[in-house]
Amino acid sequence: MFNGLGMNLGNLSRMSNAKTRSISPENFTGEKGKGGMATEGTGKCHAEWLGVQKWKVSPSVEVKPGETFTVADIEGEGAIQHIWMTPTANWRYSILRFYWDDSEIPSVECPIGDFFAYPFLPQGRQFFGINSLAVCVNPNSGLNCYWEMPFRKRCRITLENIGFEPMVLYYQVDYTLTDVPDDAGYFHAQFRRTNPLPYKEDYVIVDNIQGKGQYIGTQMLWGVNNNGWWGEGEIKIFMDGDKEFPTICGTGTEDYFCGSYNFDTGGQYEDFNTPYAGFQMLSKGDGYYNAQQRFNMYRWHVMDPIRFESDLKITMQALGWWQKGYMPLKDDISSVAYWYQDKPAKNFPKLPASEFLAI
Numbered sequence: 001m002f003n004g005l006g007m008n009l010g011n012l013s014r015m016s017n018a019k020t021r022s023i024s025p026e027n028f029t030g031e032k033g034k035g036g037m038a039t040e041g042t043g044k045c046h047a048e049w050l051g052v053q054k055w056k057v058s059p060s061v062e063v064k065p066g067e068t069f070t071v072a073d074i075e076g077e078g079a080i081q082h083i084w085m086t087p088t089a090n091w092r093y094s095i096l097r098f099y100w101d102d103s104e105i106p107s108v109e110c111p112i113g114d115f116f117a118y119p120f121l122p123q124g125r126q127f128f129g130i131n132s133l134a135v136c137v138n139p140n141s142g143l144n145c146y147w148e149m150p151f152r153k154r155c156r157i158t159l160e161n162i163g164f165e166p167m168v169l170y171y172q173v174d175y176t177l178t179d180v181p182d183d184a185g186y187f188h189a190q191f192r193r194t195n196p197l198p199y200k201e202d203y204v205i206v207d208n209i210q211g212k213g214q215y216i217g218t219q220m221l222w223g224v225n226n227n228g229w230w231g232e233g234e235i236k237i238f239m240d241g242d243k244e245f246p247t248i249c250g251t252g253t254e255d256y257f258c259g260s261y262n263f264d265t266g267g268q269y270e271d272f273n274t275p276y277a278g279f280q281m282l283s284k285g286d287g288y289y290n291a292q293q294r295f296n297m298y299r300w301h302v303m304d305p306i307r308f309e310s311d312l313k314i315t316m317q318a319l320g321w322w323q324k325g326y327m328p329l330k331d332d333i334s335s336v337a338y339w340y341q342d343k344p345a346k347n348f349p350k351l352p353a354s355e356f357l358a359i
Contacts, residue, residue, distance in 0.1 A: 005079055005150070005176070018078075019177040019178070021176070022173065022175070023072045024171060024172045030074065039057060042061070043055075043059045044057050061168070063169060065162075065165060067160070071096075071157040071169075073154070073157075076177050077180050078155075079148050079176055082172075083172070083174070084142065084144050084172045085112065086169070086170040090163050092119070092354075093162045093167075094161055094162075095110070098156070098187070099156040100151050101151060107189075109191065113143070114191050116135055116137060116145055117336070118137040119219075120296075130298070147216075150180045150187075151186070185213050186340065188339050188345055192204065192206070192335050195333070198330070199328055202315040202317050203318055204314075204315050208347075212342045215307075216339055218256075218297075219338075220257075221333070222296075225332065226327070227289060228289055228327075232320065232326055233318050235314065237249070238315075239308040242313075253297075253317075258276065258277035259272070276299070276300045277298065278298050282295065282296055294359075318333065
């Protein structure tokens with residue numbers, strides 16, 4: 001019988017024995033019939049005149065500096081199918097971690113905004129939003145992801161506040177309890193930042209992935225430190241024993257993110273949001289092709305996952321353009337790599353300190 005996973009319009013009519021559950025501040029455990037029972041919470045002062053019970057008493061949680069809050073702790077077999085979050089404070093200082101089954105090592109470790117491919121706060125800035133198949137960011141801080149995340153024994157999600165002020169989190173984790181097929185991989189997401197990139201070195205999106213799996217997406221935030229065009233660099237995908245040269249090599253940064261010719265129409269950058277790829281100019285600096293600009297890009301390999309048998313490493317060159325041709329750049333680059341793997345993560349590089357995360 002259909003297990004309720006791999007959802008799409010084509011199988012939406014199929015019946016299943018999968019059980020739908022949801023975790024939020026109004027039901028911390030996701031238990032059946034246990035929602036909306038709170039008598040204490042961040043909304044109590046607004047509900048007292050209504051008699052408190054059932055009237056939005058606990059719509060959010062506060063996470064103090066230095067605290068780690070358990071967003072979800074699910075026992076059993078199933079999969080996360082949707083996550084919605086609305087965080088306050090500095091998003092780079094709110095660190096999401098996902099742990100699968102019995103692992104004490106996170107398979108996801110990422111600042112909350114970057115995880116949803118939206119690494120900046122909307123407050124005080126123009127809202128851009130994302131409208132893609134895997135991730136949607138809706139006005140003005142509605143962070144949504146639809147990556148399916150199977151687990152076989154347990155799923156644990158935490159959020160650590162490494163900042164200097166309390167943060168408030170509204171959230172909902174929608175999941176199903178069901179049989180997970182043997183060939184289902186574990187979801188992974190890894191954040192990195194290099195600022196500035198050393199001269200003539202490639203930026204490393206991810207490396208030291210060991211095992212079998214498929215790479216499914218990249219988000220990059222690119223801060224430009226030179227005038228002129230900055231995206232001539234090629235993506236390189238080393239897999240299954242590749243050493244000096246990769247199996248897959250792209251033709252340019254904007255080409256990998258499914259654009260072309262500098263993302264330029266009529267002498268200026270053109271933002272776009274599509275189901276599988278997008279580009280956003282976050283700040284104009286001193287002008288369209290001058291220094292001190294930031295660009296947000298995403299590329300989802302939904303229809304073209306990059307499959308690997310034993311190992312994977314992905315890099316991106318930082319190349320500009322000047323009178324003699326290509327010019328190596330020393331830019332501020334951060335990224336999130338997304339992939340599925342046959343086992344939970346073994347180890348991640350140490351997350352940068354809070355002062356190095358700031359943007």
